Amino acid sequence: MASALAEIWQRLRDSQKQRIYILPTRAGYAYAGLMLLMLLGAINYNNSLGHLLSFLLVSLGHVTMHHSHRNLRQLTLRVTPLEPVFCQQLARFKLTIINEDSRDRFQLEVAHKKQQPGARWKIFKAYEPIQKVTHIEADNTCFCTLEVPTQRRGWHSLNTLRLASLYPLGLFYSWTLYPQTAKVLVYPQAKGKLPLPSPPAGGKQRLKGEQLGDDDFAGLRSYREGEPMHRVAWKALARDNVMRSKQFSSPEGHELQLRWQDLDNLVDTEAKLSQLTNWVMQADRAGHRYGLQIPGTQIEADSGPQHQHRCLKTLALYHG
Structure with a gap:
């Protein structure tokens, strides 16, 4: 009993940490306006069927709002930086989305916060979509790669990620923010x-490694991490299971x-x-x-x- 209460309390605290925001879309506002017109018409003509249809559609919108909000709950995002890139290339991050709930998730969009000054005050224009996830099964994990353009050398931070959704009917736009510290090194x-x-x-x-030509074989030495695999002495490896590199006697490089x-x-x-x-x-x-x-x-x-x-x-x- 105590462990069950502790688990419920922990879930409540975690849900409070993750704030989910929700607003009607243009289609949502049009839907609300249509419901209002239908209700006014039903009142004006005292039409019972009109009242029934209006309240039914209002209930549908209310249920849609709850499903839109629930579609983003209990999702965990983890970001891992990948290899360094050169400036003007795309910085790559590995994104892991963990669905900790027993319900499937649909129509997710991942966006990152732009680094241009002045855009931070516009919640919708400050973020640029970089990945879409159509479906995550219940109690499952989704892996994908984020590619972000780079404009200058140095450490490139991913900043804040926005996870958003229009599910299920596109009447409401819900989103939540995930601050990130992952960064990729950008070469000049x-x-x-x-x-x-x-x-x-x-x-x-110095002596050079194995290459095509008539250079004289100079011997073997211990393999060093990072050397090309074509320098490996495969016959010697098969004989005594010791990895060595070939050396040739012709000079290469200064x-x-x-x-x-x-x-x-x-x-x-x-x-x-x-x-x-x-x-x-x-x-x-x-x-x-x-x-x-x-x-x-x-x-x-x-x-x-x-x-x-x-x-x-x-x-x-x-x-x-």
């Missing part, structure tokens, strides 16, 4: 016309330094960051070891996915 745009800096005289070279001061001809800070981002991508594709030097930060030369992410993150969060 990878653009710029300048070529990669030339390596210093006598610059270091050690480059991507420096802020080499871009003095670019006046705009964002243009410099975009050019450095483009250099990082080019150097990584070419297999070079590269370092990054910007005001206040210096990253030693290295290579690989983790090093690339570290450099791009530094550029994304730069404040000059």
Whole structure:
């Protein structure tokens, strides 16, 4: 008995935390006006059938309002950020909608709050729809991906999500708000016309990984996380179940330094960051070891996915 009362009390508290707002739509106002005209006509002509039909339709509208409100109750939203993106690309979030009730849910719309100043005072225009969910079964979970446009580098927050519905007849618009803290890292745009800096005289070279050609095989070494799978020595793996990478003796790449001061001809800070981002991508594709030097930060030369992410993150969060 005590546990049942505690569960009821917890549900009551949770329902109070989630405020659900509801307003008539244009169709709802037209419906109400039609009901009023029918009722006035029935009163004027003392028509019993008109009274019956008017009250029946009013009752239908009242029941519709309750169903619209109940369609958003006991829904939980969870948002998980996905991989970083470049500026002007779509930031992606994984959305999980949990239906904790024994009733199905229908016609749900997910919208996110725009980041433009001035739109926050307009409750309907401040949110932009980004996903629609037609049906969630009772006691079930729905997974989908949210894609949000990005306009600047740095951390991109999803802000507040609005879950809305016109169910069941479109006479009422109900919605509830879910504040979010999920954010995705947005790299600067990878653009710029300048070529990669030339390596210093006598610059270091390193051995490259497996590739097509007549290069001499240099041996095996332990596999490092993030290396391409085509470098794996599959025959050796099948023999002793130890993962190794192939090495070849032909030289590949140089050690480059991507420096802020080499871009003095670019006046705009964002243009410099975009050019450095483009250099990082080019150097990584070419297999070079590269370092990054910007005001206040210096990253030693290295290579690989983790090093690339570290450099791009530094550029994304730069404040000059």
